[in-house]
Amino acid sequence: MLNALPILAVWLGAWGLNTWLSRLNTRTTRILVPLIFGVTLLLLWEMIVRLYAVPSVILPAPSQIGASFVANRGILWGDFVQTILKGALSGWIIGSLAAIATAIAIDRSPFLQRGLLPIGNFVAALPIVGIAPIMVMWFGFDWQSKSAVVVVMVFFPILVNMVAGLAATDQMQRDQMATWAAPYWQSLWKLRMPAAMPFLFNGLKITTTLALIGAIVAEFFGSPTRGMGFRISTAVGRLDLPLVWAEILASAIAGTLFYGIVALIEKKVTFWHPSQRADRG
Amino acid sequence: QELTLQLKWVTQAQFAGYYVALDKGFYEEEGLDVTILAGGPDIAPTQVLAGGGADVIVEWMPAALAAREKGLPLVNIAQPFKQSGMMLTCLKESGIADPTTDFAGKTLGVWFSGNEYPFLSWMSTLGLSTEGGPDGVTVLKQGFNVDPLLQKQAACISTMTYNEYGQVLDAGISPDDLVTFKYEDQGVATLEDGLYVLESTLEDSAKVTDLVRFVRASMKGWEYTRENPEEAAEIVLENDETGAQTLEHQVRMATEIAKLTEGSNGTLDEADYQRTVDILMAGGSDPVISKAPEGAFTTMITDRAFD
Amino acid sequence: MKNHLPVIHADNISLTFQTADGPVHALKDVSLTINQGDFVSFIGPSGCGKTTFLRTIAALETPTGGVLDVNGMTPDQARKARAYGYVFQAPGLYPWRTIAGNISLPLEIMGFAKADRKQRIARVLDLVELGGFGGKFPWQLSGGMQQRASIARALAFDADILLMDEPFGALDEIVRDRLNEALLELWRKTRKTIGFVTHSIPEAVYLSTKIVVMSPRPGRITKIIDSPLPAERPLEIRDTPEFIALAHEVREGLREGHGYD
Amino acid sequence: MKNHLPVIHADNISLTFQTADGPVHALKDVSLTINQGDFVSFIGPSGCGKTTFLRTIAALETPTGGVLDVNGMTPDQARKARAYGYVFQAPGLYPWRTIAGNISLPLEIMGFAKADRKQRIARVLDLVELGGFGGKFPWQLSGGMQQRASIARALAFDADILLMDEPFGALDEIVRDRLNEALLELWRKTRKTIGFVTHSIPEAVYLSTKIVVMSPRPGRITKIIDSPLPAERPLEIRDTPEFIALAHEVREGLREGHGYD
């Protein structure tokens, strides 16, 4: 019980500090506050592990994880390249491009739209990770099968968003195009594509985390001797939990970065959208 | 008395002895209330033991010794499996006839999650790198089935005599099209399914008594399995919650397993232990364990059980 | 001042929308001739078909009955010949393009050369008093400025016919006065044919050479008033008896056809 | 007709917003007295601080300078004493409540008993001629009816002071006329004190006993005009010379203070 006191104290202290900082609401504090929050979580974790002597094969302390992260950065980098760059990223890019192309292709055919959209909506809600064993069987052990899983996982959410986006122009804008007698490709390029961007990026952002899950799950069904999923299962077998958590950390960093980069590009591309503009006051 | 046993793998006849002991009431007779937890691909029994999720685990000795060197004080208290059932199964068309010369440049399927140690030891005795290239072997983390061989994604895959080998045959490949290398024959066999507990458990005399009873009942289960493989297979099937096992396959597994438990009353043979340690330490640059472990086994339990 | 070349000729136009609750007679037997250089205002209560009629002229709707003739062509042929500049009630600027980019858009679509585009953009920006704002994005401008930009866009490609659907509906009275003056000035200079929808009686009277009063259910024309006011109209004209009498006449016409719920 | 009890007394009110682009002087040295039963209109170009002033009275903004006194209390005390009925430009009805439910909402919040609520709802619905529509959802009504419902909501709890920020801005002229008549009628019956923001000169002149003309940058009062019109005002009063003269005076007042961009 006594152990809980310092933990509680740190929690309350950090909470108070954050509450105070967030009142100021400047540019620095907006970065500082989430940082302090994260650091506090780590601190609490460290304290719990130490004060309650949690065995490191169950839950290593953040300090151990950090040390392992630094010591194994070569391995982590290799795994990152294998899983994130080769598996997830390639699949995500291929899947996105395919979805965008498909959306444009069916955009002209209401029949196809009405046929594909309900199915697309349906498939987007399915637990597609389940195809991972099948993809490993079809595309082999290396990153190609991971990529294939990711392609299928990201395709439908992006397709659905993109189709909705292409339809998102309002009547007035389409009427304008009609009064100017704009041909199809012109109105696609100059009206519907830009208008679809906020929707497209919505889909792209959602699928960043899907891509990571897909690539790692697929490694579980077979992989070469590198990759984050491989390393995690091997390291668990060797009771090297700090390395396991270092991989988890790497994946979380990669995922957050991935998301952040897409969000940044979104900000650049859809700078005009109200959600990207700071309102007055 | 309650006791939890963590298996190394999913419910199958590999663990028939324990299920039979449970089903036939052998544990009950000893006054034990035993819970059997099935394993799975990412379940490391050693971790479960360390976390207090189980009292006893079924584990292979290489993994147990590696964990011990990592600081988890595992102790072998009984060794029902006398022989190794592990082998590499290759397609004849891949042109592999002799392990010492033909593996180089080939792709081999291997199980990980702590099961890779025997293979790594073997490769290092052969002097083959596992990093690929023309002078080494390319290693695949084999999934859960024999597809890599059927799909020709690997020249050889890891199989157990009692399980995956049968699946290869079931898939329609005749033994004539296959070449197999048993670890026993290659002189790199390590001890497989043994029972392990934490050192601290052995310091508690009440627990020790339970363990003695547990081992005695389990071995009775194994004996029963050897005599009635068919019934044992049915018992396993009843306990399989996935509903994926077939009776045919489990009967074959029970029969093959019987060959491996043959000749063991559960007591660990020190010579076997020593051989395993030697093999694990032999691995050239990166041995599985770096120094001979101490106190990694005890015959106290089996001694008391079969007195 | 009138020019007797008919530009738009509507003969017994009807337009019925089929909706879930049954047919809506948005227009019924509407006949009207608009001559070259006319400034025609359409006024009437909500739902009387003003927008629908303007859209029909621009070939954005197809009448279900009657004949509509624009310079001897069908409206759709006229649309393809880019005869129309259409200004909608809301500015409808593309937020991802600057003001200049917005004005440039129809020009790009119609294939104007780059240099020509640049020159036209500069000209119309000056015309609506937005010189210097070409590089701004729409959301950086006030509502009135956006609306002027949207008028500039409709002017840039020199369509013969300017159709404006309540272009000043959302603006405050003073800004509206200024834009009314500017629009009259523009019309005097260019002598375009203008169709103009409004809810405001003073606005209709101030701007038009012809005021068309409409009435709903079914949408129809109840009164066509030719304005006796001179082409030269200072804002003060609105306090003159002629103006007030005309406004009164329009209000009476409106009230007659008004079924208020 | 005037009642000489002062209800709202503003003394040199200033309000400066700190924005990223520097301070905005929304109100500067605004002084005004509103008496019991006055109908005060605020008119002026966009951004002159009409809304801000109304919000300041209702304690939705806090002035950065000056003293504001409402019935001898601070605005915030008056707000807590539920002295205000506020009507915004858009009806702002809750789509998940029926019209009756919407009117009931403030009553529930203020803790009126159920029977009392029911009776009040019926009364105000009749007052705005919406009897029988209580069970409808807002989106089943036209814009004008919604706006009347929102006025009913502000009336239901019998606040002393009714503040209306461009309540009819979005409606068409005819509907607006009807609502103007109805509002005048209501005011005559209840003798509430009303603060009313509008952009329309005829509307301000038609409704008010006092017209406050404002001007932007900084937001200030440039002219206060007391109306000589009688309390009884048929719509036709708008064609009388007194009305036109008054409208002219307001327009001149507006133009003086108008910095047009």
Place this chain on the structure above:
Amino acid sequence: MPAPADGFLRRGVGAALPVLTVLLAIIVIWYLAAVWMNAQWVQDQAARAGTEVGFGDLVRQTLTQDRPVLPAPHQVAIGWWDGVFGQKITSKRSLVYHGWITLSATLAGFGIGTVAGILLAVGIVHNRAMDQSVMPWAIASQSVPILAIAPMVIVVFASAGVTGLLPKAIIAAWLSFFPVLVGMVKGLRTPDAMQLDLMRSWNASPRQRFWRLRLPSSLPYLFASLKVAIAAALVGTIVGELPAGATAGLGARLLSGSYYGQTVQIWAALFAAAMLAAVLVIVVGVIEKATLTRMGLAR
């Protein structure tokens, strides 16, 4: 009244026809792919047996294999039918039994995730410190590979004596709280300044403001994200069942199909999961529709 019924029918057919066409196309492509992908094995077998296969035989054999690379649609359909209707639902070979196990963990996880998401959202909307602290970390939490965490969650819980449904449900909740959080924050923030000002002019308490304004306004957003969340919870449960030594459930069924190379079993489990997902999303949709209609928000 034949007209409305007729109209309804026509609209129904009008909506179904394109979907059916696309489905038909998918099935045709699927059959072709099955023949193409399974042909290799048939030919290998023939070569090992030293025989030749004609085209007719080839097609027939590719569509009837025990361990096809890609099972034909009818094989999957039969496997699924047999799993759902061919067994007692208490049987361990029954997809209904496994579906139920997965469903219960999914629902538990969905419940936990929804409550967590709503509570966090309420905190974020009402507390600036939470607003700035929580969001970035919530995003980061979704990039953690749950598959890797899953076994550890199971072990950690097991060491605390908790086994069975709860650990899986936690993993499901991990995936499903995020969409709820995002949707709910957006929803609770939809009331515009005017509506909040109205509340203020009536001197409403914060509690009244929440229950009578923010919460009802947020419901359409909440339901939209609940549909995403329940699908995510199912994914979480299945992923949680994969590595974590689960012995029952559709995920375990997928995995055990994989152990023994039984592709038909994998596909049947996959389809069962797909249908479960569809049913769950539809159920949430029906509740949404009913609620919003009652509130007058559905038009």
